[in-house]
Amino acid sequence: MIEASEVAEFYEVKPTVVDGQVVHANAFIAMMETTQDTLGRAFDSLAYLAGIKSAAAQDHYKTLDTSSLQSLLRSAQEAGLSARVVAI
Secondary structure (H helix, E strand, C coil): CEEHHHHHCCCCCCCCCCCCCEEECCHHHHHHHHHHHHHHHHHHHHHHHHHHHHHCCCHHHCCCCCCCHHHHHHHHHHCCCCCCCCCC
């Protein structure tokens, strides 16, 4: 979504714009942004459901950062554990 204030930046003499006014909305770009956010949340949920939920009870899993999938993979690697993401 392109806002009027972003377009006004290109002019030497800046036109008067209303903040937040949308001058161009691309449905495809909006859909891609939504899809990216949704996929991120889905991966995080799947990582939790795939065993992270019960893994915290075991001592060697207590040090893993389970706040997101990326932080889980990073902390697993640092702990010397083998973790990988499988295709959905």
